[in-house]
Structure formats: structure tokens, C-alpha cells
Amino acid sequence: xxxxxxxxxxxxxxxxxxxxxxxxxxxxxxxxxxxxxxxxxxxxxxxxxxxxxxxxxxxxxxxxxxxxxxxxxxxxxxxxxxxxxxxxxxxxxxxxxxxxxxxxxxxxxxxxxxxxxxxxxxxxxxxxxxxxxxxxxxxxxxxxxxxxxxxxxxxxxxxxxxxxxxxxxxxxxxxxxxxxxxxxxxxxxxxxxxxxxxxxxxxxxxxxxxxxxxxxxxxxxxxxxxxxxxxxxxxxxxxxxxxxxxxxxxxxxxxxxxxxxxxxxxxxxxxxxxxxxxxxxxxxxxxxxxxxxxxxxxxxxxxxxxxxxx
Amino acid sequence: xxxxxxxxxxxxxxxxxxxxxxxxxxxxxxxxxxxxxxxxxxxxxxxxxxxxxxxxxxxxxxxxxxxxxxxxxxxxxxxxxxxxxxxxxxxxxxxxxxxxxxxxxxxxxxxxxxxxxxxxxxxxxxxxxxxxxxxxxxxxxxxxxxxxxxxxxxxxxxxxxxxxxxxxxxxxxxxxxxxxxxxxxxxxxxxxxxxxxxxxxxxxxxxxxxxxxxxxxxxxxxxxxxxxxxxxxxxxxxxxxxxxxxxxxxxxxxxxxxxxxxxxxxxxxxxxxxxxxxxxxxxxxxxxxxxxxxxxxxxxxxxxxxxxxxxxxxxxxxxxxxxxxxxxxxxxxxxxxxxxxxxxxxxxxxxxxxxxxxxxxxxxxxxxxxxxxxxxxxxxxxxxxxxxxxxxxxxxxxxxxxxxxxxxxxxxxxxxxxxxxxx
Numbered sequence: 001x002x003x004x005x006x007x008x009x010x011x012x013x014x015x016x017x018x019x020x021x022x023x024x025x026x027x028x029x030x031x032x033x034x035x036x037x038x039x040x041x042x043x044x045x046x047x048x049x050x051x052x053x054x055x056x057x058x059x060x061x062x063x064x065x066x067x068x069x070x071x072x073x074x075x076x077x078x079x080x081x082x083x084x085x086x087x088x089x090x091x092x093x094x095x096x097x098x099x100x101x102x103x104x105x106x107x108x109x110x111x112x113x114x115x116x117x118x119x120x121x122x123x124x125x126x127x128x129x130x131x132x133x134x135x136x137x138x139x140x141x142x143x144x145x146x147x148x149x150x151x152x153x154x155x156x157x158x159x160x161x162x163x164x165x166x167x168x169x170x171x172x173x174x175x176x177x178x179x180x181x182x183x184x185x186x187x188x189x190x191x192x193x194x195x196x197x198x199x200x201x202x203x204x205x206x207x208x209x210x211x212x213x214x215x216x217x218x219x220x221x222x223x224x225x226x227x228x229x230x231x232x233x234x235x236x237x238x239x240x241x242x243x244x245x246x247x248x249x250x251x252x253x254x255x256x257x258x259x260x261x262x263x264x265x266x267x268x269x270x271x272x273x274x275x276x277x278x279x280x281x282x283x284x285x286x287x288x289x290x291x292x293x294x295x296x297x298x299x300x301x302x303x304x305x306x307x308x309x310x
Numbered sequence: 311x312x313x314x315x316x317x318x319x320x321x322x323x324x325x326x327x328x329x330x331x332x333x334x335x336x337x338x339x340x341x342x343x344x345x346x347x348x349x350x351x352x353x354x355x356x357x358x359x360x361x362x363x364x365x366x367x368x369x370x371x372x373x374x375x376x377x378x379x380x381x382x383x384x385x386x387x388x389x390x391x392x393x394x395x396x397x398x399x400x401x402x403x404x405x406x407x408x409x410x411x412x413x414x415x416x417x418x419x420x421x422x423x424x425x426x427x428x429x430x431x432x433x434x435x436x437x438x439x440x441x442x443x444x445x446x447x448x449x450x451x452x453x454x455x456x457x458x459x460x461x462x463x464x465x466x467x468x469x470x471x472x473x474x475x476x477x478x479x480x481x482x483x484x485x486x487x488x489x490x491x492x493x494x495x496x497x498x499x500x501x502x503x504x505x506x507x508x509x510x511x512x513x514x515x516x517x518x519x520x521x522x523x524x525x526x527x528x529x530x531x532x533x534x535x536x537x538x539x540x541x542x543x544x545x546x547x548x549x550x551x552x553x554x555x556x557x558x559x560x561x562x563x564x565x566x567x568x569x570x571x572x573x574x575x576x577x578x579x580x581x582x583x584x585x586x587x588x589x590x591x592x593x594x595x596x597x598x599x600x601x602x603x604x605x606x607x608x609x610x611x612x613x614x615x616x617x618x619x620x621x622x623x624x625x626x627x628x629x630x631x632x633x634x635x636x637x638x639x640x641x642x643x644x645x646x647x648x649x650x651x652x653x654x655x656x657x658x659x660x661x662x663x664x665x666x667x668x669x670x671x672x673x674x675x676x677x678x679x680x681x682x683x684x685x686x687x688x689x690x691x692x693x694x695x696x697x698x699x700x701x702x703x704x705x706x707x708x709x710x711x712x713x714x715x716x717x718x719x720x721x722x723x724x725x726x727x728x729x730x731x732x733x
Contacts, residue, residue, distance in 0.1 A: 043541070055601035058568075060540025060591065060625075062599040069597040085597055090322065090628040092597070 053115075068092045068117060072276060075099055078305075080276035081106075081298030082283045086255055087291035093165075094253050094294040095120040097128035102172040104298050105131070105140075108185050108253040110164040110226055115151065119163035122147050123227050127169050137180035140169060141227070141236050148228040164228030168199060168251050172300060175243040180236055183223045184254050185296075188263060191247025195267035198241055202226075248278075248301045255293035256286045275299045311529055311579050312345035313338050313607050313618035318640035321624040322633040323593070329546065330589045330602040332623040333640040340529070340579035346609055346618055348529040351447035353388040353404065354379075354522060355440055355478070357433050358422075359455035360393040365424040368456055368485055371511035373419055375518045380415050382522060383407035388447065390440045391415055394433030395426030404440045430459045430497070431466035434474055441478040446612065448576050450525035451480035452518065453497065454508075457488050471500045476532075479575050481521050483508050487714040491721055502575035504554060506722050509715035527578035530609055533618075534563075534571040535585065538604040541568060544590045548572050551644040552584035555651050555725040571608065584729075586644050591625055600625040640730055643683060647727040650679040650688065654724040658695070658717055661708065670696075670708055676724075678704030685728035691720040 003010055039047050043059035050056055054063045069092050074080040079102060085092035093109030093116040107124040109116025126147040130140040144167060151163045166183025179187050184201035200206060202225035225232055243249075248270060260266035269285055270278055282297040319332035356379065358372050376391060383389055384407065391402040401422060402415035433453070441449045459467060474480075480501035482494040485508045494505040508517050535558070539545060550556040562570040574583070591602050603623035609616050628634055657672030673696050680689040681701040689701070694716040696706040 056540075057538075058541050060543070060601040061594060062601070088630055090597060090626050090630065090633065091599065 068121075072280070073098055074274075074276045075102075076304075077274045077276075078301040079299070080274070080279055081251075081296065082276070082279040083296045084255075084283045084287070084291075084294065086294050087287055089292075089294055091117050092294045093117040093120055094255065094296040095124045096251075096296050096298050097124045098298055098300075099128070100132045102300055102304065103128055103131045103170075104172075104249070104251050104300060105167065105169040106185050106251040106253060106296050106298055108166040108183065108255075108294065108296070110166070110223070110228070113161050113164040113228065115163050116165065118151055119148050119165040119228055122151060122163075123165045123167055127167060131169065131171050137169060137171065137178050137238055138236050141167065141180055141182065145227045145231060162229035164226045164231070166223060166253070167227055170249060170251060170300075172243070172249065172304075177241040177243060177249060178238065179241060180238045182225050182227055182231075182236070186252055186254075186257055188250040188252075188266065189241065189243075189247060190250055190267040190270045191245065193245060193247070195263045197263045198239060199237070202237070243302050246302055248275075248299055251296075251298040252282070253294065253296040255291075255295035256282055256297050258293065259286050259289040270299070275301055311338055311340040311348060313577075315605070315607065315619040315621040317605075317621040317623060318638055319623060320633075320636050320638040320641070321626045322628045322630070322636070323625055324631065324634040325596055325627055325629060326593050327627070327634070328590045328593050330587075330591055330623060330625045331638075331641045331645075332587050332589075332603070333551070333638070333644055334585045334587065334605055334621055334623075335582065335640075336535075336585070336607060336619065337582040338529075338577045338579055346530055346616065347611070351388060351444060352386075352526060352528070353390075353441065353444045353447040353449050354383065354525055355390050355392065355404075355437050355449070355451045356518075357392045357394060357398075357437050357451060357453040357480075359395070359428065359433075359453075359457070360399075360422055360424050360426075361395045361428045361455075361457060362425050363428075363457045363488070368511045369422070369424040371514045372454060372485070373422055375515035376419050377416050378515050379518050379522055380407070380412050380419070382519065383412065384526065387526070388444060389415070390437075391419060392433060392436050392440070393422050394428075394430065394436075395424075396429055396432070398433045398436035400436055400440070404443045428455065428457050428459050429463045429466075430455070431463050431470040434467070434470045434497075437480075438470075438474050438477055445477075448525070448528045448531040449478035450521075450528070450576070451478050451501070451503075452483070452521050453480055453494075454483045454485060454514070455489055455494070456485045458490050459493055467497075471497060475500055476573065479503055482506075483514075483517060483521075484718075485511055485514060487718055491718060495722075499556070502556075502573060504722075504725075507715060507718045509719065524578075527581075528576040529579050530611075531576040532610045533574045533577050534608045534610070535574050536565065536569060536571050536606045536608045536617075537562075537587065538569045538606075539589055540591060540600065540602065542592045543568075543602065545570070546588035546590050547586070548588075549586045549648070550574070550583055551586045551647060552582075552727045552729055555648060555727060558585075574607075584640075584644065586641070586648075587623060589623065594625070594627045596627050596629045598627050643730040644727065646679055646683050647685070650676055650683065650685065651724045651727075653679065654688075654692070654720060658721050661695075661717075666708055670706060673708070674704040674706040676704075677701050677706050683728050684731060685726075687726060687728075688720075688724055691716075691723055695720055 040056040042061040045058040069085040096106045105124045107120035109120035123144040127140040127144040166185045168181040168185040170179045181199045187198040189196045204222040279297040286295040390404040401418045405411040481503040482498040482505045498505040547559045558572040602625040606620040607618040653676040661669035699705040
């Protein structure tokens, strides 16, 4: 081949001109540094440079940080979700997985625990894989609990601040939704025919507080059940919900519902449009209200195959 | 024995911030659970100035103190004695402290006479030869002098210090007020010891006993602080900040790219020290988390390295000012202690030059810092140099006449820091 700049005759496999250094068309064929989970996305260091906690032995940056701050998944125009760090927290300890026909899992790492962002991710991924493989809600919760306990801590030994997370998960088959939850991440049914909160928070307010006591804000956010070390051994909370007609199933973390605690005020924010647009709007709403917590919203619209009405 | 490390820092940084500060507390403990095996042998070397200026009360007191030290040595320790002037004489070579060798050492000490000049390089050279006989032992030297090293010996002394580095540790003591602080600090700094004044020759024995007691409490030697930093990072400083300020920054020995060792010498069980790291890193974006440093304690025994403990220094960039503007209290405390020592050093220099106004301001600031941090020992030493009107505000008057020994004691001991109080 010939160099396009200086016309020097060159071996075909050259990537640069030996005479003038001009990059040849072959140069583009050099594989880009692996940006896979194996290497450091920041400096390109190979996978073996990443330590067990995700820190790169070359540049020091912790892997997965940037993408954890905000991510979106669109499965179809009717099925999508957004997870966002919000404005006040330094890391995003929420996580979600969606896919299949149709599986949704949302987790909120307990921020008082260590490596909460890992707990939420490990739990959500574990439950998602179990559900996609055909496991029931109860089995998925059980496996996630074991996965969170398995997170390898340098100096573990059952501490109160070991990784912990909430979870709300749903499987939809036909017009039947099976839903389970632990903690205060919620599922809602939102439709013109009426809105319903489908889950009941495992929270201090719901389960501990005498009815005549107005809780302070710390109590408001205290959860009584979670996945991880010290999780109370109680029967899981499961419900089956029959999809009554057109509408949407919304799963979200308290970073969203805290700003619209009443079901109808939250439902009013679930406008028409592509699921990804709607969930982005929900996240933007929470950010506009202050964004003090991480925010996750996942939406599945019914009928799931219908064309979008704008 | 075992080591435990704990890091205190505010990992949160505002956007664009590059400087990461952390205090690491390292505690050695013998909880009987094994861990690092202790070095068995202890070698104690006395290096005593016998130049002409020592003539009289000083040489008499030094001989008495050395005799006492030899008597106090436990049977399983090893020792040697060197007398130094124009050249060095090995009064008593490296030997186990048996009754017989003690007796012959004491007889030899009795024959010491003062005379000649001060050529410290020759003394250290002789000591090095003795210490190198027992490279696996805990090797502690003690150097006593009363005057200045001969000018002509300075280049040789510098070269000899480089040769001695890592071969033994040495405490330096100046008796009287005719010696030079910076000179002894150069030696003790390189050899991981401290420099102190013995104002009156009568105090030599007591001081020597303290040094011997501390030396006998050491259990492991050749301990290094190993610091890993990310690519592109720069160590702004690495200091021991408790029990005493020792700047180790220039002592870094590169192990490999990104990793340096800082010497910390020998450790005894139940000993605890604090270190202050300042690392400049490439700043990340909001939400990024970085391992800004990984500090570990490395013990080398029979040329085999083992890691005793490790701790991480983190950096997390945030847009939450409430988090990033907070100064961690250990970092704040030791930053204050370093400022205190620096104010004293510069204040005394200004006073020496006759710049009373500058001296008053700096020593006043020192009084205030000592008061605020509860450093009572330093506050007391400051009162020998200034009259304090208001400690809280740092208003002081320079004393019209100050004994040279008092100013020297303040200067040498101002590096002793107060430990942070529990919240």
C-alpha cells in the first residue's frame, strides 16, 4: 500500500507510515482499549489491576463510579427505568434491573451501611437473574438475601453496619403481577381508573409508631426490614395483583416518593409518553424538589404491546 | 506481636480539589496471638565525646553514667562503648553483657581521659563497625557530645551518615550549651532518634537510663511505612506527628513506581505513633471515588518482608459543601502541632537576630497554639522564654534575660506533640 501523505510504498499491515508517521487506514483497526467490566474504564489498566473493592492499582479511581451515578435502561417504549444519584449524596446506592417478559427489581442500599451501593447492585442482579430463570418472588428474595450476606468484607464478622438494602420486585405474566418487597421501596398501580399503592412500607412509621405520634424525620425514614446482615426472619411480603386494564406499574425508591407521598400526587406526575421519558421526568421532578436522596423509577405500561399514544 | 492501623480523614473533597490529608495511627500490641515474631537480640552502643572540652565535671559525670548503664544492662543484652575525639577508640567492643564483660568494660571506662578535638565522623565509623556485627539485633546507639564538630569533618560526617542510615538508630544528647542543635538534629534525624539537651552534667546518668529503658522495650526493628499512591499523584509530605514531629518526606526510598518506603525504626509492644500524609492527586469529577493512598507497615526480618497492617486513604469528590468543608479533627490537631513547632523555631531565630517584634508575635502564637491544643509540656517550656499575659490570645512579652540552656531546651523539645484528646 501507499502512504496517502508522502506516497511511500509500505507493507500492507503497517498502521503508520515509516517515513512520515501518518496514520494509515489500518490504524483505526487497532482495537480500542477494553472498556469491559474487566479493565479500568478510567485509565485502561487491565483487569488484574482492579482490586477486590474496585479500586484501580494504577490510577486509584474506583470502577463503575461514573456510570453508577446515573443510568437508564430502555427495554421497549413501554418498559424503561432511570436511576440517579440525586443532588446531595456522594454516591448512588440505588440500583435496578429490568427485562424479560416482564421482570422489574429496584433496590435502595441502606446508606448507614458500608458499601451500600454494592449491596443494592448485588441484590438486584441476583433477584433479577433468579426471576428470569423462572424462580418465584419468594425464592428470588431468599437468594438475594444470601448474596448480600456473601459480600466479602475485609474485616467482616457481623457488624451492624454490614451491607444492607431494600428491594421491591415484580414479575408480570399476562394480566397478573406478582410483587414482593422488603423495606420502603414501593410499587404503585397508576391508571385513569384509579391509583393504588400496592406495597406497604416496612417502616417505623407503619409498624412501630403509636397512631397518635407524629414521627420525626429520622423515624420517618427508619426501615424495619431489609436484606443483609441481621435481617429479621419473617415471611416475605408478597401480593398478586390483577392488571385491571390500561395503566402503568411503577416501582420506585423513597428518593422519589418522599417528594410525593400521596399516591394521587405521585400519579399525577406519571404522564403519557414513552416509558423512558416518563421515568426521566419523575427523576427530574425529585431533583427539582431538592434531590436529597438517590432516585430510581421503573415503569411498565399496559397494554404492553400497544402503540404509543402521544 | 501485632500492629493495627487506623486512618482518620475527611475523604470528601470539593470539585477540583487535589490535596488529600489523612492521619494514620499505628499501634503495636502484644496480645499473645502471634503475628510478627520479635527480634531476640538487643545491642546498645554508647558513643561518648572525650574531646578536650569535656575535661572536668562533664567527663567525670559521663564516665559515671556509662558505668551505671553498663551495670544496668540485662544479661541477655549486648553492648559496646566508644570514646571519641580526633579519632574513635573502642573502649569496650561488642559483647554480651555478662558479669565478666561488664567488669572489664567498667575498668576500661575508668581509664578514659579527655583530650583532642571533635571528629564525629570517625566515631560513627567505629560505631557502624560494631553495630554491623549483629545485623539482626535491635541496634540502638547513644551519642553524647558537648561541642561543635570540627568544620573540616563536616563533609566526611555527611558521607558517614549516609553509610550509617538503616544500620543503627541513634539518640543524640548535648551536654551544656556549647553544642549546635542543627548539627545533632542532622545526626539524630538520619538515624531515627531525637536530640535533646542535658543542661547540667549531673543530669547525664538519669537521661542515659531513660534512653536505655526505652531501647530495651523495643521488640521489632527495621519497620518501614510503605505508601502506594496512584499514577500522577505526588506525596506532598509524610511526617510522624506523634509522639514527636519527624518529617520523613525526604527519607522516601522508592520500592517501585508508585510505591515508597519511609523508615520508622524499631517498635516496642504497646507503642503507638501517628503519621500525617498529604497527597496531591489528579482531581476526579463529582461522585468519583479514588484510592489516594494505601499505607502499610512492612517489617523486614532476615531479608524477608512481611506486611503487618494496612490502611486506605480515600478521596471522594462531592458538590455537598457541608461535607467537603469539614476538617477532620485529627488532621486539624496535628496541623496545629506542626504550626506550633514551626512558630517556636522561627520565633527563637528571630529573637536570636534581635527582631523582638517578630519574635514576640511568633512566640505569642506558639503560646496560644500550645494552650488551645493542651500541649502543657511545650507551654511550660515557652514560659522560660516569654512572660505570658494571656495564653488564650497569645499575648506575651519576651523575657529580658533567658538562659541559653532554656532556649535550647525549648527548641529541641518543641517537636514533642500532644496526643489528640478523646472527643
